[in-house]
Amino acid sequence: MRDVAIIGAGMIPFGRRDEDSLLDLLAYSSLKALDDAGLGDKGVDAVYVANMGAGILQHQTSVASALVDRLGLLPAAADAVENGPASGASAIKNGLLAVASGYYNLVLVAGGEKMREVVGWKATDFVATMTHPEVEYPYGITLPGMAGMFTRLYMEKYGLTREQLIAVALKNQRMGALNPYAHVEMVITKEGIYDHPDSVVNNPMAADPLHLYDMCPVSDGSAAVVLCPLEKAKAFSKNVPVVIAGFGQATDTHTLQERDDPTDLKAVTLASQQAFERAKLKPSDVDVAELHDAFTILEIAESEHAGFYKKGEGGKAAEKGETSLGGRLPINMSGGLKARGHPVGATGVAQVVDIVYQLRHELPKERQVKNAKVGFTLNFGGFGNNIVAFVLRRPE
Amino acid sequence: MKKEIEITGYKCKSCGRVHYPFHDRCLDCKGRDFDEIPAEGGAKLLAYTQIFNLPWGFDTRFLIIGVVEFENKVKAMGQIRADSLEGLKTGMKLRPAWEPVRQAAGEDIYGLALYPK
Numbered sequence: 001m002r003d004v005a006i007i008g009a010g011m012i013p014f015g016r017r018d019e020d021s022l023l024d025l026l027a028y029s030s031l032k033a034l035d036d037a038g039l040g041d042k043g044v045d046a047v048y049v050a051n052m053g054a055g056i057l058q059h060q061t062s063v064a065s066a067l068v069d070r071l072g073l074l075p076a077a078a079d080a081v082e083n084g085p086a087s088g089a090s091a092i093k094n095g096l097l098a099v100a101s102g103y104y105n106l107v108l109v110a111g112g113e114k115m116r117e118v119v120g121w122k123a124t125d126f127v128a129t130m131t132h133p134e135v136e137y138p139y140g141i142t143l144p145g146m147a148g149m150f151t152r153l154y155m156e157k158y159g160l161t162r163e164q165l166i167a168v169a170l171k172n173q174r175m176g177a178l179n180p181y182a183h184v185e186m187v188i189t190k191e192g193i194y195d196h197p198d199s200v201v202n203n204p205m206a207a208d209p210l211h212l213y214d215m216c217p218v219s220d221g222s223a224a225v226v227l228c229p230l231e232k233a234k235a236f237s238k239n240v241p242v243v244i245a246g247f248g249q250a251t252d253t254h255t256l257q258e259r260d261d262p263t264d265l266k267a268v269t270l271a272s273q274q275a276f277e278r279a280k281l282k283p284s285d286v287d288v289a290e291l292h293d294a295f296t297i298l299e300i301a302e303s304e305h306a307g308f309y310k311k312g313e314g315g316k317a318a319e320k321g322e323t324s325l326g327g328r329l330p331i332n333m334s335g336g337l338k339a340r341g342h343p344v345g346a347t348g349v350a351q352v353v354d355i356v357y358q359l360r361h362e363l364p365k366e367r368q369v370k371n372a373k374v375g376f377t378l379n380f381g382g383f384g385n386n387i388v389a390f391v392l393r394r395p396e
Numbered sequence: 397m398k399k400e401i402e403i404t405g406y407k408c409k410s411c412g413r414v415h416y417p418f419h420d421r422c423l424d425c426k427g428r429d430f431d432e433i434p435a436e437g438g439a440k441l442l443a444y445t446q447i448f449n450l451p452w453g454f455d456t457r458f459l460i461i462g463v464v465e466f467e468n469k470v471k472a473m474g475q476i477r478a479d480s481l482e483g484l485k486t487g488m489k490l491r492p493a494w495e496p497v498r499q500a501a502g503e504d505i506y507g508l509a510l511y512p513k
Contacts, residue, residue, distance in 0.1 A: 127449035127486055135417045136473055138505055139497055140450055140459045148445030149463065156486060208446040208481055253423065257463045257471040258415065262443060 001100045005229035005241035006392070008037025009356040014183040014221030014341035016116045022051070024060050026067050026112040033224035037237045042134035044226070045104035046077040049344035050091035050111035051227075052084055056126050057118055059239050067110065077104075084130050085294065087111060088223070088348020088383030089147040089388035091245075091302070095104065095227045096244050097130060105228055106236065111349035112222030123218045127344070132255050132381045143169035144215060145294040146256060146383040148207030153263045155209065157312075162209065164315030166194055168296040169213045170330050176241075181350075183219045183341030214296040216386020219341030223350035230395075240360045244373075245281065245352045246391040248274025254385055260271035268305035268378065271387040276307070279391035286356045286391070287372040289329060293336040299323075302378050304330060306389065325369065335369045346355065348379035352390060359394040397500045401507035403492075405470035406430035414469040437467025437510060439474075439510060440491045446481050453498050462510060474508030483512055 011034025012025065020028070026049065049064040060066075064078035083090035088111035095107040115123050124142055131137045131146070136251060147306035154160045170190060192332060193213045203211045226237075233241035246370040250270035256262050283306065291306070293299035300314040308329055309317050317323055323331040334340045334354040340382075355375035357363050375392040406415045412429035416435075421428055444462035460476040462484075475497050478484065486496040496504035 031454070069403050121450065121452060124449050125453075128451045132417060132502070135401060136397060138507060139461055139473055139475055140399055140454050141461050141473060142447055142449065142451055144449065145447040145459075145461055148447065149443040149461075152445065152486070153443055168453070204448070206448055246406070255417065257473060258423065262463075 002102060003195065004096050004099045004227055004229040004244045005233040006225050006244065006356050007228055007233050007237035007239050007241055007369060008033040008039070009351055009353040010036050011181050011223040011353045012221060013181050014219045014343060017220040018116070020220070022054055022060065022112055022114040023066055023070055025114060025220060026063065026110045027070050028136070029112065029222040029224040030067065030071055030108055030110045033226050037226040037239060039226065039236065043073055044076050044108045047073060047108045047110070048091040048094045048139040049078070049080045050069055050087035050109070050349060051080055052082055052087050052113060053115070053126050053344065058114060060328060061222070083386055084381040085342070085344040085378040086348055086386055086388050087345045088350065089377065089379035089390065090348065092225065092352055092390070093247055093249060095390055099227050099229055105232060107227045108224060109219040109227065109349060110222060110224040111346040113343035113345040114220045115218045115343055116220050120218070136255055142207070143383060144207035144210060144295065146354040147297055148210050149256065149263065151209055151297040154301065156263040157189065157263050159312065160315045164215055164300065164319045166190055167319040168299045169193070169338060171318070172336040172338035175367060176335025179335050181342060182335045182339045183217050183221070184335070188213060198217070203390065210295055210297065216294045216337040216342040219343045221341055221343035221346045221350070223346050223353045225349060225352055225356065227242030241395060242356045242359045243393050243395060244390060245275065245393045246275040246279030247328050248272060248278065248389045250274065250387055252385045256383060265301055265305045265384045267387040268302055269279060270391055271389040272378065275389040277393045279393070281374060282392055284375050286329060286376045287374050288333060288355065288369040289331045289376040290334060290354050291331055291336065291378050293332060293338050294342055294380065296338065298380060299331060299336065302380070306376070306378055325367065329367050333369060348388065350390070351377040352380060355392050359392060397505060399503060399505055401497070401505065403435040403470065403472050403508055405433045405435060407433050417474055429503050431468065433468055434464040435468065435470040435472060435492070438464055439464035439492045440456050441484065441486055441490055442471065443486065444476060444481070444484055449500065453500060464510060472508055474510045476510045478512055489513055
């Protein structure tokens with residue numbers, strides 16, 4: 001197996017993009033990634049497109065075939081990859097394996113979603129189609145609802161507090177306001193969403209005990225990366241190659257009710273352990289992480305299950321500022337899903353793009369983790385039933 | 397969407413693990429033979445939430461949804477019939493009922509409803 005490097009990365013501003021089609025979004029980020037790599041007119045061997053909902057939201061299928069045609073990349077191999085909100089990382093994994101195996105030398109991975117095209121209840125319903133179609137979905141459960149149940153159990157078991165959740169929301173929106181690609185560029189205050197009497201209006205209950213500002217927005221957006229063998233990286237591109245040092249993927253029961261301990265995100269632990277083992281690195285080696293904070297609780301729970309903190313300590317760390325820039329482990333310096341946004345098919349790719357920027361030391365100092373050498377991403381599918389993690393590193 | 401959400405557990409004949417919903421192979425021992433066990437007895441509340449942003453198919457202001465464990469170990473999701481979360485507590489007993497839980501194509505879909513005692 002060959003070591004694989006990311007030599008190009010691209011992203012477009014997330015948000016509400018009424019003027020663009022899904023294919024526009026995918027094409028824009030793909031061209032940015034190809035141009036970032038400096039490939040010029042060179043073609044690629046294969047394209048993997050991460051998308052969860054075009055068949056439902058846009059009434060469009062075969063988006064990978066459409067994208068290679070749009071980009072003039074024919075006759076490259078093209079596949080769409082769907083793994084719910086972890087589609088992006090799954091698509092990168094497929095590209096990684098294709099390059100590592102020696103089958104392909106140049107692979108483009110693009111992730112995109114256009115969710116603001118439909119009204120709110122339709123978007124909520126679309127995401128809820130991930131739940132079990134016979135024993136969960138008919139009752140009206142949503143992903144925020146799953147997160148609400150999980151949060152209450154976490155509070156009861158580990159003493160998690162609302163102040164700890166708010167610390168994540170404040171940090172990520174603060175960072176999002178510094179990120180030109182972020183959907184939400186608005187700094188919020190604890191007073192505005194918690195202390196002040198008006199916070200009941202500003203920050204209403206959404207899925208008890210989670211409030212509006214515990215949730216990520218529904219977004220349009222896309223992101224893309226270009227992969228090649230590390231040994232050929234210098235021949236293809238002048239960029240600092242970012243090595244995909246390890247990946248892990250694990251699954252868990254479809255329904256929450258069948259987990260022995262519903263607060264135990266086993267697949268997060270397993271995927272993270274696999275990624276670290278393959279990378280021959282430890283959680284303590286990580287300088288910066290992008291975690292899947294679709295809900296504030298998830299950043300905290302993932303930081304524990306991935307091995308960065310003991311169970312029950314992640315919330316305290318967030319509240320103490322350990323996960324802020326300059327802290328022990330800066331998490332979601334992009335603003336995370338909470339502020340960058342969560343176009344579901346794009347998210348896993350966007351997380352990797354943000355870590356690539358960190359490891360290439362290209363970000364403004366307000367978001368750049370100084371001298372970052374090792375990064376970590378975690379993309380969370382379903383409610384923890386299909387997880388993909390990456391450990392990325394800057395070459396010595 | 398099926399018109400009835402059956403609350404039937406599947407007990408593995410090899411290791412005794414109770415599953416719900418159905419799996420072709422036991423999640424623990426990979427056994428393929430199961431005894432069907434209808435959910436029986438009172439229901440203990442394991443987890444719950446109140447959601448205000450509802451998906452397609454619901455014409456109410458909110459839903460209260462919980463996961464319960466029946467006395468014969470069958471665990472299932474259901475709708476809790478209450479006006480608010482006041483009075484609900486993890487571990488409390490709820491009374492199960494078989495009622496319409498939503499409509500689809502103009503027809504009632506029957507499933508698990510749960511009442512605080």
